[in-house]
Amino acid sequence: MSANREEIHNNLIDGPDDDYSGPELRYSVLQNPGKHRKRFCQEPFKVATACLTAFCLILLLILVVTGLHAGKTSSSGQDSSSSAAAAHQQTGSINVKALTAELQTAKKEKSELEEKKSELEKEKSELEKKKSELEKEKSELQKELLQLKDKITKLEATPGSRITPAPTTSPCPQNWKHFNGSCYFISVTTRSWTDSQTYCKRYGGHLAIILTAEEQTFIWDLLPRGYWNAYWFGISDEKVEDDWHWVDGTKLVGGFWEDGEPNNHINEDCGYMIKTDVLTRVAIRSWYDAPCYMSLPWICEKPASS
Template sequence: MPANREGMHNGLIDEPDDDYKSPEVRYSVFENRGKSGHRFCQEPFKVATACLSAFCLILLMILVITSVHNGKSRSSDQDSLPSAAETQMQTGCANVTALTEELQTVKKEKSELEKELSQLKDKIAKLEATPAPQTSLAPMKSSCSEDWKHFNGSCYYISSFGRTWSDSQRYCKRNGGNLAIILTAEEQTFIWDLLPRGYWNAFWFGISDEKVEDDWHWVDGTKLVGGFWEYGEPNNHRNEDCGYMIKTDVLSRVAIRSWYDAPCHMSLPFICEKTAVSS
């Protein structure tokens, strides 16, 4: 073999190529390369783990703080509940006390009423047992003679014929009375209702101012107070010194506005009055 070939051959044998290294050498190189790559891949996982741990710690702290706060709130609510319950209990006790006192008062009043009722029953029983007093007096009756109308203790007569005022008074006196003396609106209305209606039905009654003009007196001497004159009356139109009342066909006329004055010598029907006889 030529020398250059042997050298070449030796060189090939002495310095073998990396591809022909022994298995141990190749494994060692591969292991070293794998460790370097593994370390390079582990770095991001460590960072993520640290972040997650920190996040978990923060969440844990938040949970602890929230739990403590809720515990305080519940404690405060629980502290306030007894106070409200205690207030309601006190109010209820006060109401019960008031109702009890009111019940006692009602019972006392009931007892007093029952006592009064018993006393009243005893009085009624005594009154019923007492005989009624006997009286020998007969009941009083007021009577008026025929053609006379009774009202409030007096009898009234309405004449159907006419006379002067003075003659009318004499006629009434002969029959136990006077020309009517009218003191109240009720009496005036009663007499006026007895009169018949007509064109100008006029009737003397017991009033005059013959002695002093406009100084009207009744036939018994008492002075007139008030009266039931028509508007504008008395007016003494023609020496009119005696009083009369009218009842006409005009339905709008009323009893308390029916008095007039007229000359005493006129002949008119008249109204007598006398005290009713008791029997």
């Protein structure tokens, strides 16, 4: 029985396929059987450790390769970013240069405009100075003209004046026109309606009293044409509005008013007639009313001498 156990034990230790056998191994197994059991138990752990180590190496290799690829990608991205930044910087530099050029051009144009403005202001000042001088000359000439007209008027109304010799057969003074027993004088200077009446009285007459269409036409034909040639004659409604009377106190009957006249537009109390460049106007529709203070030429009338 003991011999059979020893044989089985030896078979387990040595095995049928074990190439190495001998008294030393058998002795060692017999002397320390637990050590060999421990060795057989540690073999799977060594395999597992080797596999784990290999797996770690593979994983480390994968991490290294991934890192290198990421580095290349990052480097490529940085290169792209650098290129984009350089392009943007170049574009910005071009824009700055363009804006600088535009700014310089604008400054130059502003300078030219300011220079032109200065020149125009200088010209304006000179023109205003010339205008002032011309207005002064105009005022002086107008004053001289009025004085000359007043002298002419006095000479025209003075008997024996040499300005226009009158026919010896005329019953009217020189520069007065005869019609149907009356003499008419057309002034070349201007006065208010009241001053015109005073002038006519000074020479033995009055502002013209016009009673017939023939008389109206005769006087109207004596007047020169112009843009708005207007002449006082002897009618007014100063005492009662729209109650027109002649300067001798007689009441107006009818008249030769323009359509829509008299209208008393701005306190118009004195009558005047016009003769304009409009050829369609006629003598029998030429009366208007106007403020008596206006300065206009006038028409005097007085009886013809026998």
